[in-house]
Amino acid sequence: MSKFKVVHYINQFFGQVGGEEMAHIPAEKREGPAGPGLAFSKNFGDEAEIVATIVCGDSWFNENLELATEMVLEMVKEESPDLFIAGPAFNAGRYGVACGTICDAVQTELGIPVLTGMYVENPGADMFRTKVLTVSTANSAAGMRKAVPTMAKLALKLVKGERIGASVEEGYLPDGVRRNFFDKKRGSTRALEMLLKKIAGAPFETEYPMPTFDRVPPMPAIKDMTKATVAIVTSGGIVPKGNPDRIESSSASKYGSYSIEGVDDLTSNTFETAHGGHDPVYANEDADRVIPVDVLRQYEKEGKIGKLHDWFYSTTGNGTAVASAKKFAAEIAEKLISYDVDAVVLTST
Amino acid sequence: MVKEIERAGIPVVHICTVTPISMTVGANRIVPAIAIPHPLGNPELPADEEYALRRKLVDKALEALSTEVDDQTIFEV
Numbered sequence: 387m388s389k390f391k392v393v394h395y396i397n398q399f400f401g402q403v404g405g406e407e408m409a410h411i412p413a414e415k416r417e418g419p420a421g422p423g424l425a426f427s428k429n430f431g432d433e434a435e436i437v438a439t440i441v442c443g444d445s446w447f448n449e450n451l452e453l454a455t456e457m458v459l460e461m462v463k464e465e466s467p468d469l470f471i472a473g474p475a476f477n478a479g480r481y482g483v484a485c486g487t488i489c490d491a492v493q494t495e496l497g498i499p500v501l502t503g504m505y506v507e508n509p510g511a512d513m514f515r516t517k518v519l520t521v522s523t524a525n526s527a528a529g530m531r532k533a534v535p536t537m538a539k540l541a542l543k544l545v546k547g548e549r550i551g552a553s554v555e556e557g558y559l560p561d562g563v564r565r566n567f568f569d570k571k572r573g574s575t576r577a578l579e580m581l582l583k584k585i586a587g588a589p590f591e592t593e594y595p596m597p598t599f600d601r602v603p604p605m606p607a608i609k610d611m612t613k614a615t616v617a618i619v620t621s622g623g624i625v626p627k628g629n630p631d632r633i634e635s636s637s638a639s640k641y642g643s644y645s646i647e648g649v650d651d652l653t654s655n656t657f658e659t660a661h662g663g664h665d666p667v668y669a670n671e672d673a674d675r676v677i678p679v680d681v682l683r684q685y686e687k688e689g690k691i692g693k694l695h696d697w698f699y700s701t702t703g704n705g706t707a708v709a710s711a712k713k714f715a716a717e718i719a720e721k722l723i724s725y726d727v728d729a730v731v732l733t734s735t
Numbered sequence: 736m737v738k739e740i741e742r743a744g745i746p747v748v749h750i751c752t753v754t755p756i757s758m759t760v761g762a763n764r765i766v767p768a769i770a771i772p773h774p775l776g777n778p779e780l781p782a783d784e785e786y787a788l789r790r791k792l793v794d795k796a797l798e799a800l801s802t803e804v805d806d807q808t809i810f811e812v
Binding site: 449479600605619622714723 | 740743747757801805
């Protein structure tokens, strides 16, 4: 029997092209497996093989979504594979969005089954988990060893057209489709066990989590911008040169409040970025490229805005937990309100 | 972060490059930026043109903050 043909999509980092300084490279196709593909190959045994690997820069894909999708689709088509795998992307945001986007396209446009893997908080997971089968992974590449066997097993089921079990059995992120299975214990037993745990204050897991729709209604618009105090907040990690608060380059545990009172322009001598999730060169050369202090200061002088708030607030959005970001922002919001700030310009890299 | 600040009662405009992420997260006023490592700049341009480009983005952001919206809205530059 011939082996099933698999095409694998990975980013520049896992393709061993380079780190952030190479995130701008367009997609390229290589023969055979590479990076995590080698581990997949091992798990596939003689049932399937990776015939080609597409390596693409994370920034390039996300900044050219349509072109990138088209290019990668063409590369996949040339191989006419039985299955397409992307990632796993863990908690890398741009990589996750790329994996989800391309899987969705391959599945819809080419009719080829697809599979990816991500950490549940990856923005790509929220965007694509109901459309693209996404294995739940750890939040960093340290989870590769665990992710690959789960993905490989599911991959083989997909190519063979075998029935895919429920998310709890197979290890993928719930996709909104209910799949029935026989549990070892009947419902009443499980319900009582859950109840006893709840009474005892022990952790328990519901079998039917309620969906969360966390939306905030838009606040009313600013009536008169010439009287408004505008503040800058960023997840782009801009900090005074030397990063005095030691804000982490990824998975930030804190944010910083920095004075820009009397500052007309950010320069490479005064400010830099702490962000480790993209090439920092451009922000280090001129941090106004991330937080537009120069323009807003000029607008304050011209009277276009009432005032530029004396402080800006900054953290790194790279792999930072949603819970941390929420906490930082709630604290920042309290400060903004105490200073009577009317509007916020929030920039992200 | 956008959501928590808006929840506290202050309108926020989110300037970012990957707008689908901003939509998923739930920002209400979104302005698409230039590129991930330099959302409000373009190092390939001469300084004066780059500054003009940044002004354009900031103008759009201020316009977004001055515009009533009922739902998530992307303000194309």
